[in-house]
Every structure is written in C-alpha cells, then in structure tokens.
Amino acid sequence: xxxxxxxxxSLSASVGDRVTIxxxxxxDISNYLNWxxxxxxxxxxLLIYDASNLETGVPSRFSGSGSGTDFTxxxxxxxxxxxATYYCQQYDNxxxxxxxxxVEIK
Amino acid sequence: EVQxxxxxxxxxxxxxxxxxxxxxxGFTFSSYWMSWVRQAPGKGxxxxxxxxxxxxxxxxxxxxxxxxxxxxxxxxxxxxxQMNSLRAEDTAxxxxxxxxxxxxxxxxxxxGQGTLVTVSS
Numbered sequence: 001x002x003x004x005x006x007x008x009x010s011l012s013a014s015v016g017d018r019v020t021i022x023x024x025x026x027x028d029i030s031n032y033l034n035w036x037x038x039x040x041x042x043x044x045x046l047l048i049y050d051a052s053n054l055e056t057g058v059p060s061r062f063s064g065s066g067s068g069t070d071f072t073x074x075x076x077x078x079x080x081x082x083x084a085t086y087y088c089q090q091y092d093n094x095x096x097x098x099x100x101x102x103v104e105i106k
Numbered sequence: 107e108v109q110x111x112x113x114x115x116x117x118x119x120x121x122x123x124x125x126x127x128x129x130x131x132g133f134t135f136s137s138y139w140m141s142w143v144r145q146a147p148g149k150g151x152x153x154x155x156x157x158x159x160x161x162x163x164x165x166x167x168x169x170x171x172x173x174x175x176x177x178x179x180x181x182x183x184x185x186x187x188q189m190n191s192l193r194a195e196d197t198a199x200x201x202x203x204x205x206x207x208x209x210x211x212x213x214x215x216x217x218g219q220g221t222l223v224t225v226s227s
Contacts, residue, residue: 001168034213036151043201043217044143044151050211087151091212094165095141095153 002026002090006098012106019075021101023088028068032092035064035073038100039084047086048073080105108132108216110202115221122192122225128185128202128218136160136180139205141214142187144198144223152198155187156205170196192225199223 003026013019023033035048046055048064051071061076075082083105088098114126128140141156155166155176164176175188185202199222203214 032210032212036214038151043219044214045217046213046215049213049215055215089151089153089214091207094167095156095212095214097151097153100150 002029002093002096004088004090004096004098006088006101008101009099010102010104012104013078014106015078015080017078017106019078019082019103021073021086021088021103023066023071023073023098025069025071025090025092027092029090029092031067032090033064033066033071034089034091035062036087036089037082037084038087044087075103078103078105108204110204110216110218112200112202112218112221115200115223117224117226118192119227120193120225123188123190124192124223126187126189126200126202126221126223128187130183130185130202130204133204133216135178135183139207139212140176140178140185141203141205142176142185143201143203143214143217144196145201145220146195146198149198154200156207157185189223192223194225197223197225 005024031051033051036044038044085100109131111129142154157176173191177186199220201220204216
C-alpha cells in the first residue's frame with residue numbers, strides 16, 4: 001500500500017497569512033494526488049485534483065503543486081471560512097488518504 | 107444538481123450485518139465509478155471500496171475484503187454496501203462519493219452527507 005504522510009497535523013495562522021501543507025508519498029505517484037477540505041460535521045469537498053488543477057468553483061487562493069513523492073498545498077491568504085481539516089489523497093494504486101491537517105485561526 | 111443521499115446506518119452488534127444505500131440524482135449514474143469512504147469518530151478518511159460503471163470491476167481496502175460487498179443498480183440510480191461480520195473498528199460515518207475515474211485521472215468530486223454505523227454490544 002502507498003502511505004501518505006501529511007504535515008503538519010495541525011497549524012494555527014492569522015487571517016491573511018500564507019498557509020502551506022505538505023504531503024509525502026511512500027513511492028512515486030507521478031501527479032496522482034488530490035486535496036480535499038472537510039469542515040466540522042460536513043462531508044469532504046474536492047479542492048485540487050491531479051496535484052495542481054483547481055476544481056471548478058474553488059477560490060483561486062487555493063493551489064497545489066508537486067509530483068513524484070512530494071506535494072504542497074497552499075492557501076495564499078487564509079480566510080476565516082478556511083477553518084477546516086485538509087486531506088491529501090493518492091490514486092496511483094488503490095486510494096489512500098493522508099492523516100489530515102487541521103487549520104485554525106490564531 | 108448532483109445529490110448523493112446515504113441511508114441504512116445504525117447500531118449493530120459485533121458480528122452482525124448492515125446494508126448501506128446511496129441514492130444518486132442529478133447526473134447519469136451509470137456513467138460513473140462510485141466509491142465508499144469512511145471516517146471513524148475523530149479520525150481521518152479511509153477509502154473502503156469502489157465499483158466500475160457496469161459493476162464489472164470492484165476494489166476493496168484490505169481490512170474489509172471478504173466481509174464487505176459493493177454493488178450498484180443503475181436502473182435505480184443506487185449504490186450499495188453490504189457489510190457482514192462487522193467489528194467495532196468498522197464504526198464510522200460512511201460516505202458515498204462519485205468517483206470521476208477516467209484515463210489517468212481519478213478524483214472523488216461529489217460526496218453524500220454520510221450515514222453513521224456503530225458496531226457495539
């Protein structure tokens with residue numbers, strides 16, 4: 001199984017800050033990586049697919065990059081509505097998710 | 107508007123069975139792979155199973171192989187998860203999700219609201 005290591009597990013930042021989350025795969029997964037946002041009590045929502053493509057309707061402050069084993073998810077200017085847990089997910093083999101990053105406002 | 111509505115969750119004893127359903131609307135159900143994803147209380151997401159458009163291919167996470175069966179009825183726009191020999195560690199919210207798998211790309215682009223399965227005596 002491909003393991004996805006996400007870091008940090010939680011972070012606290014101020015409104016307007018740039019926030020970066022990393023995800024490392026246990027083997028080369030090319031660009032077969034997605035990012036999801038999950039707000040408390042809600043279903044996950046797709047934000048980024050194929051490592052760097054923004055899902056339709058998702059604000060442009062969200063972005064993704066990377067290939068191979070190392071990936072980055074960025075919120076360019078943190079907004080109060082971005083409080084959530086973010087997950088990476090690979091699909092090179094059977095899908096697996098990273099452990100999640102809980103983002104809070106400082 | 108794409109909608110996915112899960113049902114069938116509840117409290118079941120260890121070793122028991124439960125069948126989850128997911129009613130789909132707002133898209134051509136028979137044209138898409140579908141997936142089940144679960145989330146244990148306070149934990150992260152775990153993909154459980156998926157099924158091809160015509161049901162000819164099915165894949166499972168190792169922890170449920172031989173106990174869970176994914177199926178679909180395209181005439182009823184419905185996805186199912188038959189869960190047998192349930193264990194305490196199967197306790198979770200179960201989400202169905204549209205699985206946009208095509209060529210070399212795959213993503214879960216729409217999700218239901220989830221249904222809670224609790225395995226306890």
